[in-house]
Amino acid sequence: MARAVSKRSSVGTTKAPAGKTRESKTALGTKLDPKMLQHFYREMLLIRRFEERAGQMYGMGLIGGFCHLYIGQEAVVVGMQSALDERDSVITGYRDHGHMLACGMESRGVMAELTGRRGGYSRGKGGSMHMFSREKRFFGGHGIVGGQVSLGGGLAFASKYRGDGGVALAYFGDGASNQGQVAETMNMAALWKLPLIFVIENNKYGMGTAVNRSSAGEGLFKRGEAYGIPGEKVDGMNVLTVAEKAKEIVAYAREKGPYVLEMETYRYRGHSMSDPAKYRSRDEVSKMREERDPIETLRELIIKRKIASADDLKAIDADVRAIVADAAEFAQESPEPDPSELYTDILIEA
DSSP states (O other): OOOOOOOOOOOOOOOOOTTOEEEOOOOOOSOOOHHHHHHHHHHHHHHHHHHHHHHHHHHTTSSOSOOOOOTTOHHHHHHHHTTOOTTOEEEOOSOOHHHHHHTTOOHHHHHHHHTTOTTSTTTTSSOTTOOOBTTTTBOOOOOSTTHHHHHHHHHHHHHHHHTOOOOEEEEEETTGGGSHHHHHHHHHHHHHTOOEEEEEEEOSEETTEEHHHHOOSSOGGGTTGGGTOOEEEEETTOHHHHHHHHHHHHHHHHHTOOEEEEEEOOOSSOSSTTOOOTTSOHHHHHHHHHHHOHHHHHHHHHHHTTSSOHHHHHHHHHHHHHHHHHHHHHHHHSOOOOGGGGGSSSOOOO
């Protein structure tokens, strides 16, 4: 079952005080696009249902290796991607399935790669952490903590060198924000005024360590201050807040250069499927689910504003579940890679 992908619109320009940081107090306008809200709801729900199924398949032994689920953080990537167009590039770390789907990559190909099958985006050789799509300008999925940020700097440099007006988004977590290559990339991005947005997905825990135990300072969004890079803290559990801020900052990056966005978010599952998450209480997780869940928050808004009925949203859920079920079936039926694939994609001959 093919997934419909909407066209992304480009944005204008904006002005932001270079070299200053602030906590975002974005106030949503009263004019909400009904189609866009339902699109956001569908996109976040697709990620949620896909990840739930991936977790089930991992438990059944159909997915091997590492598997890091994105459940709870859906608003960040869906909101940010809404501001991008075909010129822009995306790169992230190993918690990457949601980013792939938000970029428009097909559920079938992502799930097939998770199961190591020939129908996957890397033909079954990459697995959860190593999927790419040049067509969608998604450059991975990377297992080296923080390593993707340097590559994101390269993507931004390439866009500036070509003069194509593209912006690069480098997603990484609060734990990765302490890596040296992140600081090095910020320095270079500031020197060369690269169109690079550092998106820190602060889900409160770097593996099993709380952010206040591993990161000094009052806010990760201030990490670019030393290099004159402005930054903001954004409510990453509200897709509308993220989308509004994304539109502003993508426009800024196109015109002026790098920016740091710290998305305050939360993951409901452990660091990976093998993590029992005993470092936090069940009450903490339950409270976030009940009070801050990005999908439920948007659902309530859509119904309250009479943009769609509860039955309409149930129909969206049913459609999404069908897409995910189809992806799971496709993944299990797709053949494993031929042994000859061991010797491909190793060297490019000029």
